[in-house]
Amino acid sequence: MTEKRTAVFIVMDGLGDRPVPELDGKTPLEAAKTPVMDRLAREGQTGLMDVIGPGITPGSDAAHLALFGYDPFTTYPGRGPLEAAGAGLETRPGDVAFRTNFASVDANMVVTDRRAGRTFSPDEQEALQKAIDGMEIGDVKVKFIATVEHRGAMILSGPGLYADISDVDPHEVGKKVLTCEPLKPEAKKTADVVNKMMKEVHERIRDLPLNKERKKAGRPLANAILIRGPGRHGETPTLGERYGIKSAVIAGGALYIGTAKFVGMKHVPVEGQTGTIDTSFHNIAMKTIECIKGDYDYVFVHIKATDNASHDHNTAQKVLAIERTDEMVGKIIEATSTEVVLAVTGDHSSPVSLGEHSCDPVPVLLWADFLRADESKHFSESEAARGALHTLRGRDILPILLGYAGHVEKFGA
Numbered sequence: 001m002t003e004k005r006t007a008v009f010i011v012m013d014g015l016g017d018r019p020v021p022e023l024d025g026k027t028p029l030e031a032a033k034t035p036v037m038d039r040l041a042r043e044g045q046t047g048l049m050d051v052i053g054p055g056i057t058p059g060s061d062a063a064h065l066a067l068f069g070y071d072p073f074t075t076y077p078g079r080g081p082l083e084a085a086g087a088g089l090e091t092r093p094g095d096v097a098f099r100t101n102f103a104s105v106d107a108n109m110v111v112t113d114r115r116a117g118r119t120f121s122p123d124e125q126e127a128l129q130k131a132i133d134g135m136e137i138g139d140v141k142v143k144f145i146a147t148v149e150h151r152g153a154m155i156l157s158g159p160g161l162y163a164d165i166s167d168v169d170p171h172e173v174g175k176k177v178l179t180c181e182p183l184k185p186e187a188k189k190t191a192d193v194v195n196k197m198m199k200e201v202h203e204r205i206r207d208l209p210l211n212k213e214r215k216k217a218g219r220p221l222a223n224a225i226l227i228r229g230p231g232r233h234g235e236t237p238t239l240g241e242r243y244g245i246k247s248a249v250i251a252g253g254a255l256y257i258g259t260a261k262f263v264g265m266k267h268v269p270v271e272g273q274t275g276t277i278d279t280s281f282h283n284i285a286m287k288t289i290e291c292i293k294g295d296y297d298y299v300f301v302h303i304k305a306t307d308n309a310s311h312d313h314n315t316a317q318k319v320l321a322i323e324r325t326d327e328m329v330g331k332i333i334e335a336t337s338t339e340v341v342l343a344v345t346g347d348h349s350s351p352v353s354l355g356e357h358s359c360d361p362v363p364v365l366l367w368a369d370f371l372r373a374d375e376s377k378h379f380s381e382s383e384a385a386r387g388a389l390h391t392l393r394g395r396d397i398l399p400i401l402l403g404y405a406g407h408v409e410k411f412g413a
């Protein structure tokens with residue numbers, strides 16, 4: 001029997017880039033000093049990856065589904081369920097989930113502030129959440145959680161629900177909340193439930209004490225809710241069901257945690273982990289080592305700082321984030337080299353020149369101490385274009401990792 005190892009998957013968000021003039025035409029990954037990843041590239045294999053598909057610019061959530069080994073075209077549930085899961089409100093197959101805003105409306109349901117002033121105290125959030133969570137509309141149960149500022153997540157749970165419905169948010173102040181319409185005949189019930197929910201939420205929260213206080217203070221009332229990004233949780237098997245593995249996610253952002261939880265991964269919190277360059281790379285390394293030494297078969301580590309730097313057109317900071325990640329990878333490998341199969345990649349390219357996601361394939365690095373080495377000398381976009389992995393699809397990387405780590409059963413006799 002093959003010895004089982006832990007598959008370790010490190011993603012630098014928005015890693016891939018294009019030549020940058022201020023780096024003498026190198027990409028940030030090529031310019032960064034990355035002795036650890038360069039060594040791993042020499043000892044292992046590299047390649048490029050079209051995370052969703054050739055020419056497709058990936059959104060971070062759909063990209064992560066692909067990196068977790070799922071076909072994003074058939075399993076992507078929309079942003080609602082993924083953000084809800086990230087906020088601690090998990091969906092089950094058949095549920096429809098939304099992202100929400102508290103908003104201000106007048107007596108005719110005309111929107112006067114799409115964010116109800118944006119500022120909410122924890123007490124206000126708790127009172128609003130209590131008023132909405134647990135509501136029932138016929139045989140449909142409403143679950144609700146207030147998250148940050150005016151934001152929240154809502155799940156409708158019950159038989160026969162679909163996400164093919166029109167928007168209720170007029171997206172403009174001075175316009176009336178729209179009536180939800182089914183976009184497919186089978187979604188009629190869902191649209192009816194949404195319309196009843198909108199009315200009942202308004203009636204339940206408009207007279208809460210917090211709105212009397214807001215009125216007295218001249219603040220916008222939090223007397224309605226706007227919902228968006230509906231998504232239905234389909235019949236998606238978890239990673240545990242597909243491979244019989246126990247998997248952990250180490251990430252700072254709710255969307256990544258939510259996407260990982262959606263496929264059954266367990267969130268392992270790390271003290272000091274944030275979505276910025278100030279995140280504790282050391283603590284992330286230590287926690288990753290702990291998970292590898294513990295009983296996890298698959299550990300996913302997400303570093304957000306690279307993408308933030310790209311969005312800010314901040315080349316120096318992207319280089320720095322890559323260098324700090326390199327150091328982090330060094331600590332992990334030093335402690336676990338004979339226990340892991342490791343991949344390092346990005347979820348999409350985010351060229352600093354563009355400041356947004358692009359369709360350029362991302363470089364990927366695969367390493368284990370027993371792997372056949374290819375000709376790669378460094379971990380970079382240009383070297384990866386000649387590597388043994390050639391051009392992969394995003395959804396192929398997880399089975400490769402798990403295969404080498406001994407978690408994929410033989411096919412055939």
Ligand SMILES: [Zn+2]
Pocket residue numbers: 013014059060307347348
């Ligand atoms: Zn991303």
